[in-house]
Structures are given as structure tokens and as C-alpha cells.
Amino acid sequence: AQSVTQPDIHITVSEGASLELRCNYSYGATPYLFWYVQSPGQGLQLLLKYFSGDTLVQGIKGFEAEFKRSQSSFNLRKPSVHWSDAAEYFCAVPNAGNNRKLIWGLGTSLAVNP
């Protein structure tokens, strides 16, 4: 069955440190890939998406992600984390059976120490 795996349920980093959140997926072809962020008590906001072309994608708030086909990964990175980045992060890929729908990872909760 199709799946999206975010191996880290919870991550804590210090402010100013670099960040990498992992996402692995299973999909038959080159997928579209999404990263969303959810601040406490809020809905989800798109951080970035990969559709085709350059495998390094730039997003909002200084985030970037790299699509690696050989590893079926789409890891999210930020060189220097800010306290306001504390949030829940979700990776998603289209449902191969009906690509109007997305298949979601369970999310990674990020805490930022001052």
C-alpha cells in the first residue's frame, strides 16, 4: 500500500541550529511532493512543493527540500532555526488511485529551545 513515513515523531533543536526533517514515500512513479506546516491551534500552510525539474525546492520561511528519487526521500531543511518555527510538519504525496487526494505522513513535532 502507498505510504508516507516521517520517522521522527518529535525533534528538539536549539535556536540557530540547523534542521532536517525526514520524509520517505512509496509511489509508483515520480510523485508530486508537499511539505506543510501547522502552527499551534492553526490549520496547515503549504511550505513548499515539488512537481518536476530541479530537485532542490525553495519554500517560504527559509525552508528548502531535496527530492532524491534513489532514496524515495523528500527531506526538509533549514540552515538556522528560529523560535517561531516550532510547529508540526507534515509531508504528503498524491494518492496514486485518485490524485485529487493526498496521503499524509503522521507529522513531526518540532520544539525549539532558546
Add this chain to the structure above:
Amino acid sequence: DVKVTQSSRYLVKRTGEKVFLECVQDMDHENMFWYRQDPGLGLRLIYFSYDVKMKEKGDIPEGYSVSREKKERFSLILESASTNQTSMYLCASSFGLAHTSDTQYFGPGTRLTVL
């Protein structure tokens, strides 16, 4: 900017009540979605709609129904609320390009408590 609004941020209902959650989007999107979000379970799709009066069941439709009479509005209905439906409910919409997946835009969510 796309705006997706949900009728309530917080809602408290009694077991057995009929509950309506309303969602409105202002960008003429074809697709609209209802999810529930619970700790440790991520986002689970309840229903989605790809056109007016058209709907499809998601992963957890039991105990829920939906209505889409107008393109901009998608309602989630709990016919007889139960305590296990206490959750955060998120509405989303997307443009609806054929044979492709498009960005979903989310509302702020409704936190429903059923007592």
C-alpha cells in the same frame, strides 16, 4: 490569497446532537475536503467533493455525511454526535486540475468537543 473559512473555531455539543460544520472557500476551487486530526494519527480524510453535489468517501466516513449544494460551501454533518468524534476538524480546498494533484489550502480548523 486563497481563503478557507470555517464557521466555528471551537464547538461543544452533547452526545446525540446533530452537528453541522461549515466550510467556505473564495477561490472557485473544484475540490473540497474534510479531515479530522487526532494526536498520533495525523490527518485522516473523512469525505471529499470534486464538484457540486458530488462526493466521495474518504478513509473514515462512518458517522459522518456531507453536503455540497454550492461550489464554495462544503458542510460536514455529524448525524448523532458521539464522544469518539471529539477532534479537530480541518477543511481544505484545491483548484482541481484534471489528472494531477494540486495544493490544498486549509481553514483554521474547528475543535469539536462532544460531551
